[in-house]
Amino acid sequence: MSILVQKYGGSSVADEQKIQQVAERVVAAKRQGRDLVVVVSAMGKTTDQLLAQARRIHPDPPRRELDMLTSVGERISMALLSMAIQRLGFDAISFTGSQSGIITNDRHSDARIIEVRPFRLQDELCRGRIVIVAGFQGMSYRREITTLGRGGSDTTAVALAAALGAECEIYGDVDGVYSADPKVVREARHIPGLGYPEMQELAEHGARVLNAAAVEFAKERDIAIFVKRTDGQGSQTVVRRFSPAAPGQVVGLAHERSVRVVATQGEGRDALLAFLDERGIPGKQLSVYRFRDAPEGVGAAVVVSREFLEDAAPFRVALEERFGAHAFLDAELGAVSLIGAGINQSFRALRRALGVLAEAGIEPAGLHTSSFRITALVPGARLDEAVSRLHRAFIEERGAPEDAC
Amino acid sequence: MSILVQKYGGSSVADEQKIQQVAERVVAAKRQGRDLVVVVSAMGKTTDQLLAQARRIHPDPPRRELDMLTSVGERISMALLSMAIQRLGFDAISFTGSQSGIITNDRHSDARIIEVRPFRLQDELCRGRIVIVAGFQGMSYRREITTLGRGGSDTTAVALAAALGAECEIYGDVDGVYSADPKVVREARHIPGLGYPEMQELAEHGARVLNAAAVEFAKERDIAIFVKRTDGQGSQTVVRRFSPAAPGQVVGLAHERSVRVVATQGEGRDALLAFLDERGIPGKQLSVYRFRDAPEGVGAAVVVSREFLEDAAPFRVALEERFGAHAFLDAELGAVSLIGAGINQSFRALRRALGVLAEAGIEPAGLHTSSFRITALVPGARLDEAVSRLHRAFIEERGAPEDAC
DSSP: OOEEEEEEOGGGGSSHHHHHHHHHHHHHHHHTTOEEEEEEOOSTTHHHHHHHHHHHHOSSOOHHHHHHHHTHHHHHHHHHHHHHHHHTTOOEEEEOTTTTTEEEOSOTTSOOEEEEOOHHHHHHHHTTOEEEEETTEEEETTSOEEEOOTTHHHHHHHHHHHHHTOEEEEEESSSSEESSOTTTOTTOOEESEEEHHHHHHHHHTTOOSSOHHHHHHHHHHTOOEEEEETTSOSOOEEEESSOOSOTTOOOEEEEEEEEEEEEEOTTTHHHHHHHHHHTTOOOSEEEOOOOTTSOSSOOOEEEEEGGGOSOHHHHHHHHHHHHGGGEEEOOOEEEEEEEOTTTTSSSHHHHHHHHHHHHTTOOOSEEEEETTEEEEEEEGGGHHHHHHHHHIIIIITOOSHHHHO | OOEEEEEEOGGGGSSHHHHHHHHHHHHHHHHTTOEEEEEEOOSTTHHHHHHHHHHHHOSSOOHHHHHHHHTHHHHHHHHHHHHHHHHTTOOEEEEOTTTTTEEEOSOTTSOOEEEEOOHHHHHHHHTTOEEEEETTEEEETTSOEEEOOTTHHHHHHHHHHHHHTOEEEEEESSSSEESSOTTTOTTOOEESEEEHHHHHHHHHTTOOSSOHHHHHHHHHHTOOEEEEETTSOSOOEEEESSOOSOTTOOOEEEEEEEEEEEEEOTTOHHHHHHHHHHTTOOOSEEEOOOOTTSOSSOOOEEEEEGGGOSOHHHHHHHHHHHHGGGEEEOOOEEEEEEEOTTTTSSSHHHHHHHHHHHHTTOOOSEEEEETTEEEEEEEGGGHHHHHHHHHIIIIITOOSHHHHO
């Protein structure tokens, strides 16, 4: 039995016509003799709309109920896709996350898959049926409905592929991973192959094409992921264990349009971390550095993605109540990241990046590095320019990989 | 432990503001020391919208997938209501039908509750929590999600009340049951108390205030149902074993705005019944009578509610292909029913009804009676007039009950 897991994202199933197109693609793969498990996200903006509705009712909605609410989005898509496939004369059956045997821990709204028991799926595949699965959700060992956090449908697909010994295809708007967001950098280049760590860094720092936790899962189970365009046009990117890139080579850039920095002065570090934990706000990066607008003497600073701080006003009020003038939330910044294994073995890449930004008169408000990444925080209004200039220097004009590091 | 089951219908939770109002009413009952189980329907027109979406994708959507789809409506309401109650500072927890232990047969889209195992609900009530339950849905013994058919949330509420030994309140737009639809008959009178059979007949023949299957359930378990207005204003109707009405008295009128009659000529009866079964269309009434527009010599005629024949055009084509000129689907008719225990012990009520209609020049296209009911099929355009005239004769002008029968 050659099983193929396909995952279709929210924009691939955004309306009824697109669901019918997905049904046709699924049926085409079935005709080629594959056993198919199809994981779907919620249609278009469904999840956002449900979240907004919840926030109008409760400023800080209880997470268990939030999971009850948001898990319906994928259930709508899965039922409609199953109907569309049956309409084409093929046998299909849909399953929720819990029916699919996706067992998670009980961290609501950001649960982690701890086990997959895909027995019902295997039974239905044996019967020749196309199996549709609601992505993004599972059931905790307490029998509660959980969700996996943003982009969790990718994780569902990879976890099922691992449990079923299947290949995994992730379908979306673009035909794979690019060296930068093509909407920002017209010269962005298609990347045919990537290692897991580079893909994780790209995903964690703003590339939307694949979910970082899913890549982590694929890495653990050694599952190759094929990133493709929903309509089958264009090329593809294979994400797998071995990176085809040379050490020190920058494979791509990622950016985040809007990050915030929450900082305290002096001794406030532990209190600040507790303050963020109380609100369920995870930090991307914790560090000590100075801002131009900050009071003299800087304590801890935590970089927070905007998705966790959509509504900054009440947060700012609470921060001031707790810390007075000793803590602050900065203006909106952008983050641009250069990704490549071994790019920080020397400071050459970092120095070159700082030079490129300085030429444009962009002074970074912060810098972070890891063994795979250099990230610069820049004023939001200059972000696109910073991405374009760094892309030109590190991708378009690069010579042999040795020159880059 | 004095448990109260409250059910709020779709219009009571139609938007976020109404959900907040329901939360306030629930909390008010909790403050009075009641242990509360709250059953909710889908918000407003959610279920209709989901059904329409399914039909755009598949002309005859597979019922299992339809249940997967439509069951999300109540899940949205339950999560939002739980959030709204928690926002008011009270502890609440929501459960789907299957989590609530509502076990059904596997007749998808029209499942029947066969057992209720409300263990999780009882646990949470013991912890002092307000329990919210998604109405209209359950889980089959095959572990599939099922739905209970239109108005099924009433049945959920009554079944839970029976299993928990609780009282049952059904909240909606009106403060109970009226002697006719107040939108059609301004003189309609409030009915303070009704027996189960009269309520069932009213519900089955068009009164929307309470679901007929729920009343059947209440009758089996001898649960009193209190029908109230969501905002608590006005009066209430108690539905219970003993009717306060005198035998032979017409307690109320129900009407259906649009019924269809499918008829065959001659020997086609069994073929017609098979034809309807293939399409999952239940008949309200099977009988032999003649239509003015029918070909000479009439065979079987089946009365079908419009909800089962929304899209008549393809049905008409299929009917003609199978039966040629020997079967037909009539124009849209209306049905008006007089309800009262023992009203057919003589033909007096029927004759009087025919006289009232004849005075207005309305000739019934069909007549049915049961021991609790007289139904006349009348041209759709004359329905409101027929209801008003019969209401005047049997309710407004009635003398002592003896006179009516």
